[in-house]
Amino acid sequence: MDTGDTAWVLTSSALVLLMTPGLAFFYGGMVRSKSVLNMMMMSLGAMGVVGVLWVLFGYSTAFGADVGAGLLGKPFEFFGLDGLLGKESLFGTIPSTVFVAFQAMFAIITVALVSGAIADRARFGPWLLFAGLWATVVYFPVAHWVFDFDGKDADGNVIDPGGWIANKLLAIDFAGGTAVHINAGAAGLALAIVLGKRVGWPKEPMKPHSLPLVVLGAGLLWFGWFGFNAGSALAANTTAGVTFINTAVATCAAMLGWLIVERIRDGHATTLGAASGIVAGLVAITPACSSVTPIGAIAVGAITGVLCALAVSLKYRFGFDDSLDVVGVHLVGGLSGTILIGLFASDAAPAAVNGLFYGGGFNQLWRQAVGAFAVMGYSFVLSLILGYAVKLTVGFRATEEAEVASIDEGEHAERAYEYGSLTSARGASKPSVTAGATAVLEGSKKS
Secondary structure, X not given: OOHHHHHHHHHXXXXXXXXXXXXXXXXXXXXXXXXXXHHHHHHHHHHHHHHHHHHHHHHHHHHOOEXXXXXXXXXXXXXXXXXXXXXXXXXXXXXXXXXXXXXXXXXXXXXHHHHHHHOOOEOHHHHHHHHHHHHHHHHHHHHHHHHOOOEEOOOOOEEEOOXXXXXXXXXXXXXXXXXXXXXXXXXXXXXXXXXXXXXXXXXOOOOOOOHHHHHHHHHXXXXXXXXXXXXXXXXXXXXXXXXXXXXXXXXXXXXXXXXXXXXXXXXXXXXHHHXXXXXXXXXXXXXXXXXXXXXXXXXXXXXHHHHHHHHOOHXXXXXXXXXXXHHHHXXXXXXXXXXXXXHHOOOOOOOOOOOHHHOOOOHHHHHHHHHHHHHHHXXXXXXXXXXXXXXXXXXXXXXXXXXXXXXXXXXHXXXXXXXXXXXXXXXXXXXXXXXXXXXXXHXXXXX
């Protein structure tokens, strides 16, 4: 057990948890003012549902003993984290409970990411139901595929088989390009199809109501992402340092790539484009941060920034209403970052693998492609089935009246902003400043 490593992973866990409120700000700023609370609540609701499921059986499903050719962990092996509260280390030099906490934050943010595709029109209760089902059927098994490495004895013999992508396919995904971003992006596409288009889309303008909130959210996401990527080293070591600098520089390059596309295509670079480019770069470097050099990270970020800036317009061409560009940023960005490992991986980086451009041929490239598209296909099909199941049983979409008037009021009986009057937290109206001033003036006239 190493106290320095433990402290770093605990800190990283807190940083990754901060990403979910950051996402709530990011998504909340991108929607119209009548939907901001509902959007934020979808992220917060995911924290509640997935946090509980993770302790009950989620961790076991992802990291329990393999029960089927690398497809699934034993769901109830550590039910309620039974047997994990001791000091023994299951991964690296940190207590098992610290690893459990770190991975829990990944599960939470992945489910929250999906919600952006159905902003402005989803009912809160059915969303929570879908979130629980999706985490159970899609995320937990995929996390097993990608993150659960074989347990080996002192002689290198496998004694505890793990997931098929990590151990049989040997695709590289250091921190979740497939399990988190491709997974969430494919689910977002499926739900956009299930729920259909927003009322008035795409004819009516549906601009972000608060770009400052978007920038705040992007900043919190970037800050938290250092825990997401560098924390995945599970130690305060060289790998953490390399992934940290790669995360920073790839994000910078992606932001520039996105802004260049905007300038050439639209004639101006936007604040929304800068924030979106930041997230696209973070998505792209997530799988690649341990396998590329800083120069490779710049290339991965720049290429992905350009691709995502172009991809967000595909929803207009194909007619699916991906409200907050989950598909264009997370699915496309995740695919780009995962596959580009096969081109830009260098044995100078901690993963010690060469891609096509560094003399490694196509060996790593095909592995990356198979892993990426396997997760995309699985997530899309299962998400489509789960989405329609929720829609046909309890109903998924808000009524047209609630959507047009205010889904915040329809679903939560609240509004993000009160105009024209002061209202107490308990709903009792208070006289406005204007009304009070008028009363004073009328009294002075009578006297």
